[in-house]
Amino acid sequence: MSQMVGRQSIVFDKPPHIEAMASIVGKKEGQGPLGHEFDRIVEDPKFGEDNWDAAESKFQNETARLAITKSGLSKEDIRYIFAGDLLGQLIATTFGIAEFEIPLFGLYGACSTMGESISLGAMTIAGGYADYVMAMASSHFASAEKSFRFPLEYSNQRPFSATWTVTGCGAVIIGKNTGIARIDGITTGKIVDFGVKDAMNMGACMAPAAADVIYRNLKDLKVDYDYYDKIITGDLGYVGQTILIDLLKDRGIDISDRHYDCGIEIFDRVEQDTHSGGSGCGCSASVLCSYILKQLESGNWKRILFIPTGALMSPISFNEGQSIPGIAHAVILSSEERKR
Amino acid sequence: MSQMVGRQSIVFDKPPHIEAMASIVGKKEGQGPLGHEFDRIVEDPKFGEDNWDAAESKFQNETARLAITKSGLSKEDIRYIFAGDLLGQLIATTFGIAEFEIPLFGLYGACSTMGESISLGAMTIAGGYADYVMAMASSHFASAEKSFRFPLEYSNQRPFSATWTVTGCGAVIIGKNTGIARIDGITTGKIVDFGVKDAMNMGACMAPAAADVIYRNLKDLKVDYDYYDKIITGDLGYVGQTILIDLLKDRGIDISDRHYDCGIEIFDRVEQDTHSGGSGCGCSASVLCSYILKQLESGNWKRILFIPTGALMSPISFNEGQSIPGIAHAVILSSEERKR
Numbered sequence: 001m002s003q004m005v006g007r008q009s010i011v012f013d014k015p016p017h018i019e020a021m022a023s024i025v026g027k028k029e030g031q032g033p034l035g036h037e038f039d040r041i042v043e044d045p046k047f048g049e050d051n052w053d054a055a056e057s058k059f060q061n062e063t064a065r066l067a068i069t070k071s072g073l074s075k076e077d078i079r080y081i082f083a084g085d086l087l088g089q090l091i092a093t094t095f096g097i098a099e100f101e102i103p104l105f106g107l108y109g110a111c112s113t114m115g116e117s118i119s120l121g122a123m124t125i126a127g128g129y130a131d132y133v134m135a136m137a138s139s140h141f142a143s144a145e146k147s148f149r150f151p152l153e154y155s156n157q158r159p160f161s162a163t164w165t166v167t168g169c170g171a172v173i174i175g176k177n178t179g180i181a182r183i184d185g186i187t188t189g190k191i192v193d194f195g196v197k198d199a200m201n202m203g204a205c206m207a208p209a210a211a212d213v214i215y216r217n218l219k220d221l222k223v224d225y226d227y228y229d230k231i232i233t234g235d236l237g238y239v240g241q242t243i244l245i246d247l248l249k250d251r252g253i254d255i256s257d258r259h260y261d262c263g264i265e266i267f268d269r270v271e272q273d274t275h276s277g278g279s280g281c282g283c284s285a286s287v288l289c290s291y292i293l294k295q296l297e298s299g300n301w302k303r304i305l306f307i308p309t310g311a312l313m314s315p316i317s318f319n320e321g322q323s324i325p326g327i328a329h330a331v332i333l334s335s336e337e338r339k340r
Numbered sequence: 341m342s343q344m345v346g347r348q349s350i351v352f353d354k355p356p357h358i359e360a361m362a363s364i365v366g367k368k369e370g371q372g373p374l375g376h377e378f379d380r381i382v383e384d385p386k387f388g389e390d391n392w393d394a395a396e397s398k399f400q401n402e403t404a405r406l407a408i409t410k411s412g413l414s415k416e417d418i419r420y421i422f423a424g425d426l427l428g429q430l431i432a433t434t435f436g437i438a439e440f441e442i443p444l445f446g447l448y449g450a451c452s453t454m455g456e457s458i459s460l461g462a463m464t465i466a467g468g469y470a471d472y473v474m475a476m477a478s479s480h481f482a483s484a485e486k487s488f489r490f491p492l493e494y495s496n497q498r499p500f501s502a503t504w505t506v507t508g509c510g511a512v513i514i515g516k517n518t519g520i521a522r523i524d525g526i527t528t529g530k531i532v533d534f535g536v537k538d539a540m541n542m543g544a545c546m547a548p549a550a551a552d553v554i555y556r557n558l559k560d561l562k563v564d565y566d567y568y569d570k571i572i573t574g575d576l577g578y579v580g581q582t583i584l585i586d587l588l589k590d591r592g593i594d595i596s597d598r599h600y601d602c603g604i605e606i607f608d609r610v611e612q613d614t615h616s617g618g619s620g621c622g623c624s625a626s627v628l629c630s631y632i633l634k635q636l637e638s639g640n641w642k643r644i645l646f647i648p649t650g651a652l653m654s655p656i657s658f659n660e661g662q663s664i665p666g667i668a669h670a671v672i673l674s675s676e677e678r679k680r
Contacts, residue, residue: 003468004419008443010469024658051660067675079344088487090448091662094531098665103348103528104454108430108446111477116445120460125564127467128343147428147656188420191434205551314429318485319543320391322431325438327446 003126006220008213011016016125017336018069018172019132019179021289024063026141026167029278029286031279032267037290038168038252039066045142045167053091056140056167059282060085063169063320064136067289071132071173075100078173079130082117084108085138086165086281087147088314092138102134110310111206112189113137114170115329116305117175119186121174122331127262134172137287137308139280148315161201163237163263164272165281170285181296183331184303187217191312193325201320203240203263203276205298209326210236211247213307217330218253227300231255232292233328234284234308235263237276284308296335303334345464346560348553356465357676358512359472359519360411361629366481366507369618369626372607377603377630378508379406385482385507393431394478395506396414396620399622400425400436403509407629411472411513419470422457425478426505426621427487428654432478442474447559450650451475451575452529454510454625455669458646459526461514476511477648479620481627483510488539488655503577503603503619504612510625512633521636524643524672527557533665539658543580543603543616546649549666550576551587553647557670558593559572561640569641571595572632573668574624574648575603577616602627605647624648636648636675643674 007012010282023038028088031043047062068075081100084107085092093106109116117135124130142152144165147228150156174183192209210233218225225231236244241264245256263277264285288306295301314323345351363378370381380402387395387402389522400423408415409548413499421440424447425432433446448648449456457475464470482492489497514523532549558565558624581604585655602624603617628646653664 004470008419053656053660079348084448088430088656089426089450089652091652091657094652094665095657095662096534098531101530103530104667105460105528106448108424108448110429120445122469123469124463126471127463129463129467130344177414188445190441191438193438222479248412294611312429312434314431315428316393316428317431317435320393325434327444335354 008216009185009187009220011248012126014126015121015182016122016174017177018181019175019177020173021293022063022067022070022178023170023286023289024059025166025286029168032272034116034266034291049145052140052143055116056092056138056143057096059169060092060138063171064134065098065256067134067173068092071247073132075102078134080105080133082107082121083136084113086144097215103288109327110312111281111331112281112308112310112327113281113287115308115331116205118331119188119329124175125174131172132173132175137285138169139165139282141165141167144280158275160275161239163202163235163276164274165280166266166278167285168282168286170287170289173177178336182334182336184334187213187220187330189328191325191327193323194325197323199313201239202279202311203237204243205311205324206326207236207240207243208247209328210244210307210309213328213330215251217305219301225253225255228303228305230258230260230304232244232260232304232306235279236261236309237263239276247274296333299335299337302338306331307335341464344488345519348556349525349527352466354466355524356514357517357519358521360407360513361520361633362403362407362410363510363626364368365626366510369506369508369668372612374631377563392483396432396478396483397436399509400478403511404437404474407474407511407513410623412495413472415442417661418442418472418474420445420464420473422447422461423452425474426457426484430476449667450652451619451621452648452650452667452669453621455532455648455671458671459669461528462523465514472513472515474511474513477551477621477624477625478509479505481505481507484620493524498615500615501579503616504577504614505543505620506606506618508622508626510629511544512629518676520633521588522674522676524674527560527670529551529668531554531665533663535663537663539653541579542619542651543577544583545651545664546666547576547580550584550647550649550669553668553670555591557645565593565595568643568645569598570598570644572600572644572646575619575650576601577603579616580672636673639675639677642678646671646673
């Protein structure tokens with residue numbers, strides 16, 4: 001009755017459930033094709049705070065609060081929070097969730113963090129260690145640009161391979177009761193380094209890690225790609241999507257008819273001038289906690305593989321000439337209607 | 341048969357075990373009172389690399405390699421790594437362990453990371469999700485000073501409340517078989533913010549979080565402080581130790597006869613001019629994976645509470661005038677000889 005499957009996957013004997021979700025995004029995300037899907041759109045990029053970092057903390061705070069409210073629970077019912085963001089030393093998370101006084105496991109997986117937080121949260125529920133946990137991740141365009149690229153005041157040119165960091169946060173409450181969707185299993189990614197060094201082409205950095213974890217998921221579960229209605233990456237963008245599909249074709253797998261990328265879908269390529277698409281932990285987190293989970297809740301999709309994708313770099317490693325390795329963490333999500 | 345105990349603790353029905361350990365430290369740590377306890381002392385602060393960050397990665401790489409060798413396993417046997425460091429975006433971890441190609445859960449808990457990594461690693465083993473995992477954390481004096489305080493070239497004065505970041509790494513292999521020590525349970529900390537803003541007095545930032553998680557552990561388990569032979573904090577230093585003991589006395593608990601702080605013990609206060617003591621994730625990690633676990637292995641200590649302590653700050657949050665909240669994660673470790 002082992003829950004370990006293959007080299008990197010877990011299939012839960014007693015699958016945990018996503019019982020509630022919340023998403024709050026910024027103005028630009030609200031103007032995009034998925035704008036009507038989110039719980040709340042915040043027009044002010046500083047969210048009433050003094051700086052971008054404090055604004056991102058407020059996105060986490062308000063999204064966590066909303067998820068708890070929608071679950072019908074109180075904060076005392078949530079035994080652990082699994083959370084992270086892109087900023088150095090996770091300051092958006094620290095100052096965002098401190099006031100809830102809930103035991104915290106701080107996570108860093110770059111933009112794969114929502115996959116990591118749901119994975120550990122689901123393991124915690126299925127292991128009998130908690131009745132309810134929260135998993136969340138956030139990003140903010142301005143705090144990320146300032147940290148990783150150029151001060152916004154430079155108004156520098158962005159190459160077409162560049163993505164636009166999503167301002168937003170997504171949070172789920174995971175528990176034991178039937179809810180929005182079921183978490184059937186996970187496949188945890190390893191670091192994959194193809195030697196790409198271009199911080200303006202993160203899709204190329206992350207696509208090999210996404211391909212690796214998708215391939216490993218299919219092998220571990222001994223299923224074909226059509227086991228999933230959709231195979232959903234976090235923020236590869238247009239450039240990364242092409243690379244992902246090519247890499248999997250090299251291994252005899254063609255996911256082109258069912259691949260969906262949150263970064264591609266969250267912005268309108270023509271109208272919104274975001275080049276390769278959206279990115280950031282908040283991209284996959286906010287799209288999961290709105291459009292994607294609604295498709296599972298309604299039964300439009302029966303089973304999906306959700307794979308947030310991360311580019312592992314810091315301003316220091318970049319300036320020291322290091323490559324940008326990728327990592328991706330996959331979560332198997334099913335409609336509650338579907339029998340196991 | 342629930343494993344949940346009280347509000348924040350888990351007691352394992354089938355406790356996992358620390359089966360192997362490794363510690364590698366720098367020259368100054370090797371010259372300290374615990375110098376003879378570590379597996380290896382590296383004289384070159386750059387460990388043969390071009391910069392401090394790469395040097396810290398090499399500490400992680402070599403320590404992980406040594407832990408695997410000492411366990412008698414191969415890297416393919418290790419299902420997950422739980423690891424982190426102090427640097428922005430965990431670059432010491434990323435570039436340190438990538439080549440092992442082991443699925444990674446990246447963690448950030450500031451200097452509490454070794455408590456977080458052992459907690460999640462133990463939950464993973466006890467939950468039946470893996471046969472073996474590795475938990476590790478590192479820090480490096482020079483990469484941390486550069487990130488958090490001043491360039492070393494300034495040779496600035498350090499106040500007496502300041503601690504000295506340990507250069508070192510500790511790693512454990514956790515599994516199901518009797519080994520060096522048993523992991524009986526954990527108490528996961530929440531963020532505690534007393535409003536301290538002095539990055540040169542991290543002991544004061546962290547002591548309230550340590551006091552909170554120790555108090556919670558005793559309440560959750562319904563035991564008195566003498567349940568433990570030693571109550572061991574990570575890196576409070578002399579200043580933080582005084583605050584911790586006072587805060588617990590206010591709650592009617594006097595741990596002064598059994599408190600041990602890794603930061604106090606790793607350096608000689610008079611000879612080594614480290615002021616309040618050692619700090620950094622590598623401090624508690626390297627002292628655990630040498631002196632502390634040897635005391636449990638030999639049966640000198642029967643049961644301890646190990647509590648790495650973290651100060652949640654970044655250079656950005658500090659410059660923006662934010663406080664420095666603390667977090668601490670406790671792990672209950674027992675000698676294998678002791679009956680449960």
